[in-house]
Amino acid sequence: MNANAHLDFYLEAGCIAEFENTFRKSMKTCLSDHLKDILKGRRIIFDSIEQTTIPIGPNGGFDQCKVTPKVVHPNEKVTSISAMDSSVLHLARTEEGRLYAAKAGVVISSGRRIRRHFRLGPILIYLTEEFLHNSKIDHNLGNLLLVDSSIAKRLIRIRLERSIQLVLTSRLSNSIILIDGALRPSVFEDYNCTINRVIEMSTLSNNDIIGLSKNTNMTILNQFENLLKILPYSACADTSSVIKSLTRNMLGNNLLVKLGKNENEYVLRADICSANGNDLECLGRLIGNDILSRSYPESLRIAHHISTFTTTEVSSLKGLISKSYGTEVVDQAATRRNILGVSFV
Amino acid sequence: MKILQKTNDELILLAVKSEIVSKGDYFLIEDTEVERDLIVQVYNEEYLSNQSIIEDIVKDEIIRATSPGVTYDPLEIGLLSGVVRDSRLFKAKIRGSSIGAKNNMSSDITWLPSRVNSKIRRLTISELNQILNRGGESPISIGSVGNSQDPFIIYAEDLDGRLNIIAGKKESGKSHLSKLLVKSLLEHGAFILVFDLNNEYTGLGIKPNGLSSNLQSKVVLLEPGKNLRFSLEYCGKPSVSSMLKNALDMPSTSLREFFRIWDNLYKRRALTLEAFSNAINNWNFNDLVRDALISRFHSIYSSKLFLNDEKNDEYEGLRFENMISNNPHGLAMIVNLGTFAPTIRHMVVELILNKLVELLGNNAIPPIFLFAEEAHLYIKDTYWDDIITRMRHFGIYSTFITNHPEALGEGILRQVDNIFLFNFVNESDLERISKISLVDRDTIKSIVRTLPQRYSLLIGKMVQELPIVVKVPQLDIKTYGETKRFFRRKSPTLLSSK
Numbered sequence: 137m138n139a140n141a142h143l144d145f146y147l148e149a150g151c152i153a154e155f156e157n158t159f160r161k162s163m164k165t166c167l168s169d170h171l172k173d174i175l176k177g178r179r180i181i182f183d184s185i186e187q188t189t190i191p192i193g194p195n196g197g198f199d200q201c202k203v204t205p206k207v208v209h210p211n212e213k214v215t216s217i218s219a220m221d222s223s224v225l226h227l228a229r230t231e232e233g234r235l236y237a238a239k240a241g242v243v244i245s246s247g248r249r250i251r252r253h254f255r256l257g258p259i260l261i262y263l264t265e266e267f268l269h270n271s272k273i274d275h276n277l278g279n280l281l282l283v284d285s286s287i288a289k290r291l292i293r294i295r296l297e298r299s300i301q302l303v304l305t306s307r308l309s310n311s312i313i314l315i316d317g318a319l320r321p322s323v324f325e326d327y328n329c330t331i332n333r334v335i336e337m338s339t340l341s342n343n344d345i346i347g348l349s350k351n352t353n354m355t356i357l358n359q360f361e362n363l364l365k366i367l368p369y370s371a372c373a374d375t376s377s378v379i380k381s382l383t384r385n386m387l388g389n390n391l392l393v394k395l396g397k398n399e400n401e402y403v404l405r406a407d408i409c410s411a412n413g414n415d416l417e418c419l420g421r422l423i424g425n426d427i428l429s430r431s432y433p434e435s436l437r438i439a440h441h442i443s444t445f446t447t448t449e450v451s452s453l454k455g456l457i458s459k460s461y462g463t464e465v466v467d468q469a470a471t472r473r474n475i476l477g478v479s480f481v
Numbered sequence: 482m483k484i485l486q487k488t489n490d491e492l493i494l495l496a497v498k499s500e501i502v503s504k505g506d507y508f509l510i511e512d513t514e515v516e517r518d519l520i521v522q523v524y525n526e527e528y529l530s531n532q533s534i535i536e537d538i539v540k541d542e543i544i545r546a547t548s549p550g551v552t553y554d555p556l557e558i559g560l561l562s563g564v565v566r567d568s569r570l571f572k573a574k575i576r577g578s579s580i581g582a583k584n585n586m587s588s589d590i591t592w593l594p595s596r597v598n599s600k601i602r603r604l605t606i607s608e609l610n611q612i613l614n615r616g617g618e619s620p621i622s623i624g625s626v627g628n629s630q631d632p633f634i635i636y637a638e639d640l641d642g643r644l645n646i647i648a649g650k651k652e653s654g655k656s657h658l659s660k661l662l663v664k665s666l667l668e669h670g671a672f673i674l675v676f677d678l679n680n681e682y683t684g685l686g687i688k689p690n691g692l693s694s695n696l697q698s699k700v701v702l703l704e705p706g707k708n709l710r711f712s713l714e715y716c717g718k719p720s721v722s723s724m725l726k727n728a729l730d731m732p733s734t735s736l737r738e739f740f741r742i743w744d745n746l747y748k749r750r751a752l753t754l755e756a757f758s759n760a761i762n763n764w765n766f767n768d769l770v771r772d773a774l775i776s777r778f779h780s781i782y783s784s785k786l787f788l789n790d791e792k793n794d795e796y797e798g799l800r801f802e803n804m805i806s807n808n809p810h811g812l813a814m815i816v817n818l819g820t821f822a823p824t825i826r827h828m829v830v831e832l833i834l835n836k837l838v839e840l841l842g843n844n845a846i847p848p849i850f851l852f853a854e855e856a857h858l859y860i861k862d863t864y865w866d867d868i869i870t871r872m873r874h875f876g877i878y879s880t881f882i883t884n885h886p887e888a889l890g891e892g893i894l895r896q897v898d899n900i901f902l903f904n905f906v907n908e909s910d911l912e913r914i915s916k917i918s919l920v921d922r923d924t925i926k927s928i929v930r931t932l933p934q935r936y937s938l939l940i941g942k943m944v945q946e947l948p949i950v951v952k953v954p955q956l957d958i959k960t961y962g963e964t965k966r967f968f969r970r971k972s973p974t975l976l977s978s979k
Contacts, residue, residue, distance in 0.1 A: 152553045243548070250548040258558050438547060441540055447533035452561035 151307060155256065159299035162326040163261060163292070171260055172461050178230045180463040182454055203360050203378075208370040208393070211420035216311035217245045218304050219426075219435035221443045222296050224261075224289040227453060230463075233264030234285060237453050238296050241442025242304070243435040245426045250435060255442050256300070258453060263288050272327060291324035298329045305338040305345075312344045312422055314436050319347035319387040319407035335387060335409045344418040345388070347407040348436060361403040364394040370423055372406070372416070379405075389415050394431055395423055401431040482571075482601040484510065487593060490575045491923075492521055494601065495529065498567040502526065504928045505938065505950030507604040508573065512594040517580055519594050520604065520612065521573035522948065525927040529568040538566060574924055576947055579612050586612045606631040613945045621665040623658075623939070624951040633951045637669050639943035640850070644869055644896050645880040646889065648914060649903020654935035656681060658901055658953050659852055659882045663813055666850055667699055670811040674837070674877075675852040676830060676859065682815045684959030691959065699808060703799070703816045705829050706785035711836075712798040713752045713787055718743050720835035728827035729780055735773040738766055742774075754782060754789045784825045786832065801837065802845045818859060826859040834872065841875040848876030856881050857888035869896055886913045899941035904932040920948050 222240035229235065239257035243250060268278035273291075281288045297315070304313055321331050338345050364371050372393040379390040388409035394401050410418040427434035458465045482500055486493040492510075496502065502523055510519040544550070552559065577586040604612075606626045617636025626633045640662070649655045656679075663673050664685055675682050686697030703709040713721065718740070725731040725739065742760045746752045761774045781787060788798050805812060816833065818826045840846045851872075853860070869879065869892065883889060887909065894917050902925070905911050911929060915922035919940045928938050928950060935953045940946075 152551065156553070156555075253544060253548050253550040255550060255552040255554070257554065258556060260556060438544060442544055446537035446540070446562065448537050448562035448565040449558055451565055452558050453556070456556060456558065456561060 151303060152254070152256070154307075155300055155303045158302055158329060159259075159296055162295040162299050162329050163267075171262060174262065175230070175235075175457065175461040175463050178232070178463050179466050180228045180230050180235070180457065181466045182228045182458075203363065203373045203375060203392075205363050205367060205371045205373045206416060207367070208372055208395070208416055208419045208423060210370070210424040211417060212247075212424040213421060214246055215421045215425045216251075216308060217314060217422060217426045217433065217435050218308060218311060219243045219245070219314035219316075219433060219439040220297065220300050220304070221316045221436065221439040222293050222300075223443045223445060224292045224296070225445050225450065226285040226289060227260075227450075228457065233262055233267075233282065234288060235457070236261045236263065236285075236289060236292055237445070237450075238292050239443050239445060239449075240296055240300055241439040242300060243439040243442070245433075245435040247425060248427055250427070250438065253438060253442060256296075258445070258449060259296075260453070260457075261292050263292075274323070277323060290322075294322050294324045295326055295329065298325055298331065298334060301331075301334040301345075302329055302337060305334055305341055305343050308343055309341045310343070312346060312418065312425075313338060314422075314426075314433060314439075315345065315347045316349075316436060316440065317347055318349050318405070319345065319409060320383070321385050321387070331387060338409065339411050342411045344408065344410040344421075346409075346418065346422065347388070348433070349405040349407075350402075350432070360392050364392060364403050365399055365401070367394070368399075369397050370395050370419070372419055374415075375405075391415060391419075393419060395419070395428050395433070396431045404431055482508075484594065484596045484599060484601070485570065490590065490921075492519075492573045492575060494521075494523075494571040494573055496569055496571055497564055498569065502571055503950070504931060505948065507576075507609055507947075508601050509604045509608070510594045511600045511602070512598065513600070514595060514598055515592070517578060517592060517594070519578050519590065520576045520586060520609075522576050522924070523571045523573045524924040525572040527570045527572070529565075529570055534566055537562070572923075572927075574921060585614055606633055609947070609949075613947065615945060619669040621662065621669075622954070623661070624935075624937075624953045626949060626951055633949065635939070635943040637666055637671065640666070640878065640880070640899065642848075642873070642878055643898035643942060644873065644878070644893070645899040645901070645941075646893070646897050647880060647882040647901040647903075648886050648889075648905070649884060649932075649937070650905050650907070650910070651884050652934065653884075653903035653905075653932070654937065654953055655882050655884065655901075655903055656854065657935060657956065658903075658937060659854070659880065660685065660958065661953060661956055662880065663850075663852055664696065664956070664958065667696055667811050667813050671850055672805055672811060672847055673813045673850045673852060674833070675813060675815045676854060676856070677815050677817055678819050678854045678858065679961075680817055680819045681961045682813070683817075684961045685813060685815070687959035688957060689959055694958070696813075699811050700813045700815065701804065703814055705817075705821055705825060708799065709816065709829070710786060710788055710798050711832065713754070713757075714747075715798055715800060716787070716832060716836060717839060718747075720832055720839065723835045724828050724831040725777055728824065728831045729777045731777055732773060734767075735770045735777075738764075738770050739774060739777075754778075754787055758782075780824060780828070784828055786825075786828060801840055805846050823859065830859050834877070837877060838872055838875045841877065848878060851877050851879045852882065853879060854882045855885070856883065857885060869893055886910050889913075891916075897941070899939070899943045902929050902932075902938040902940065903936070904934070905929050919946065924948055 220240060220242045222238060225237045227235045227237050237258045237260055241256070242254040244252045263281065265282065268281065271278070273281070281291060301313060301315065319331060325331065335345060360373055360375060364373055372391045374389060375392050376390045379386055386407060388407045391406045391408060392403050393406045394403050408415045408418055422433065457463055482494050482496045484492055485495045504523055504525065506523050508521050508523065510521060512518070575590045578589050579586050617638045619637035620634045621637055623633055623635050625631060647655045647659055660682060663675060663682065666673055667685070683702050686694055686700035688694050722736060722739065725736060731739070742757060742764065746756050746760065758778060761771065761778055766774070804814065816829065818829060837846070837849060841848065872879070881889065881893070897917060897919070900917060900919065902914065905914060911926050914929065915925040932938065932950070937951055937953055939949045939951060
């Protein structure tokens with residue numbers, strides 16, 4: 137069976153419907169099909185309140201740590217690489233809750249070619265107290281979700297990604313699933329759809345999972361980058377001992393990887409859960425089946441681009457909510473303008 | 482559709498893809514609050530483009546190009562964002578304003594309609610006619626307006642006493658329109674003279690199936706040397722001397738000798754070609770003058786434009802006044818110039834025009850509509866102004882048909898009353914045409930460049946200075962003058978495929 141036929145067989149039939157069901161279960165009442173009725177006549181404010189926090193990581197005490205780089209040889213055995221990414225946007229708020237839009241992209245590559253891509257969304261998610269009541273999230277955390285949109289966005293993103301990951305791991309076999317970010321359980325996961333369940337399912341289906349992080353807050357890892365950069369081939373270094381000593385709940389083996397021969401390739405953090413426990417072989421198959429640029433897989437890059445919101449999509453979503461859902465738009469900018477005057481807005 | 486911007490006399494209108502607008506369409510912007518309307522004409526269209534839309538399109542295309550994709554879009558936002566990306570901007574010129582669509586148009590455009598509350602709707606041709614207060618007794622159905630089926634009518638009165646130009650590139654439909662005008666004028670009883678270069682007007686009186694139409698008796702084909710022959714006496718000294726001077730470049734000294742011979746023969750009532758030949762050979766001249774006269778005489782003789790001896794000939798020669806008086810309900814005189822040498826063409830045109838001016842000056846004939854195809858091929862540059870200024874006052878109303886607007890001098894362009902513009906893509910042609918002061922150059926350049934075959938932009942007095950795009954209809958006459966081809970299959974062109 138060639139690569140495309142394989143994909144057709146496993147992914148086409150009912151794949152989207154299965155993902156939708158999984159995500160629906162995960163988000164429960166938030167993904168309402170009756171949003172039109174729920175939002176009708178609601179006073180709504182379109183804004184995008186962004187709150188970001190910067191975690192501070194410990195930064196010392198590992199000077200003596202010994203890390204040995206290992207060469208990664210490309211393995212051209214045909215393997216499907218499924219890369220996925222998602223993004224969530226805070227669209228608006230009402231008196232009862234907040235309205236978010238989510239998008240995800242899945243890109244399948246093999247034999248150093250992009251084979252297929254999936255666009256999921258935009259999907260509207262309305263987070264209200266009712267949702268928190270039905271979910272098993274801690275009460276305090278739940279309250280924070282209603283106040284802090286960045287936390288809510290994280291919850292949606294994690295639940296969306298886990299749903300997709302679960303579908304991919306159950307449908308594919310002998311493949312690699314690429315995830316943007318670290319492999320780490322989250323308090324925002326739905327208990328039916330956790331990263332542990334994804335890993336369990338992937339092990340059963342003989343799939344490998346790689347979580348690739350572009351940046352890490354653990355600045356201690358920077359000192360190992362040069363070890364890899366100077367090598368004239370793809371290489372990795374096991375930093376599990378360092379990472380696991382800093383954070384408790386990391387899954388899989390935590391490596392630093394350079395996926396390319398040149399000195400200017402980026403060194404990325406890779407959390408790997410391979411079905412057969414052979415991380416080097418897993419990385420080799422990734423190099424042999426995906427297109428790499430600056431050490432970053434092309435499939436993951438395209439998945440990122442698919443998942444990001446475009447300006448026209450945001451405008452269209454706002455237009456849909458205000459026109460089709462019969463909401464009453466409150467113009468906050470107009471209030472500011474009226475109070476402060478045009479030139480001070 | 483909404484107003485987005487205004488710059489000088491130009492509005493930019495925002496519309497979605499489903500709002501079908503063609504260049505040249507008229508819109509009425511109704512501002513109900515001030516109860517005034519603005520009449521605008523769309524002359525160009527563009528996409529709504531900003532950096533983010535371009536980035537979105539590029540990103541989307543790159544993703545699409547990498548691999549086949551499956552989309553799950555429950556809200557169908559893709560469709561909506563497609564509408565945003567497909568939005569377009571229409572550039573429209575403000576042509577005037579009116580108080581209500583049923584009232585007359587005024588040139589007061591010093592007010593600005595509301596961007597929020599104004600309603601924009603297409604103006605139908607009947608509304609436009611009402612606003613312009615157009616009318617006349619002799620309608621000419623010139624086709625339908627733009628892409629709609631609304632018929633558009635000009636009036637023969639608008640061509641009467643005017644200078645008209647039909648211009649467009651090859652195979653754009655100029656001759657087709659010209660024939661339509663000739664046919665319509667003929668139906669209204671006008672007298673028309675056509676200088677036909679390609680022998681294509683002879684079918685005016687014949688239906689496409691080959692049967693005669695009711696106009697056949699009104700169409701006369703004049704062929705130099707056959708039924709287009711004059712007696713020297715009928716032509717008169719001014720016409721013949723003008724022909725010698727302008728068509729045969731006779732120097733003034735030789736012309737003076739020619740006058741002497743003419744006067745002498747006229748007194749002796751012996752004004753024949755034979756007598757002229759004898760006089761040139763026997764009179765006492767300078768040899769150079771004699772040579773000049775002999776060479777011109779041979780040109781005249783070989784042209785067969787003149788009868789040799791009117792008195793002894795059964796045929797008395799062509800007399801325009803007789804032809805016209807025998808056809809009081811209109812006549813189209815088609816002068817076939819196609820098969821003749823350039824010198825003979827020049828001679829024929831000079832002779833006919835001068836004779837007609839003389840007859841018009843004596844009120845012997847009614848005013849005549851002149852249709853001249855590619856006139857630069859048989860009239861000298863210096864002679865243009867004379868035709869336009871002098872002859873118009875006598876009653877020759879010219880319509881020039883050309884695919885070479887650069888051949889039309891500044892003098893013509895400045896005096897032109899009506900222009901029928903067909904497709905032009907050449908920048909220098911467009912530049913030349915856009916110098917015509919009847920309408921702004923943006924409109925001309927943008928609309929004319931994209932006109933399909935047989936679509937014409939009408940400018941001038943016939944449309945009361947409001948440019949209108951019309952589709953010229955098929956003619957129910959026999960088509961002649963098609964280019965002879967070696968190969969049967971004709972290659973399709975972009976222009977003809979539209």
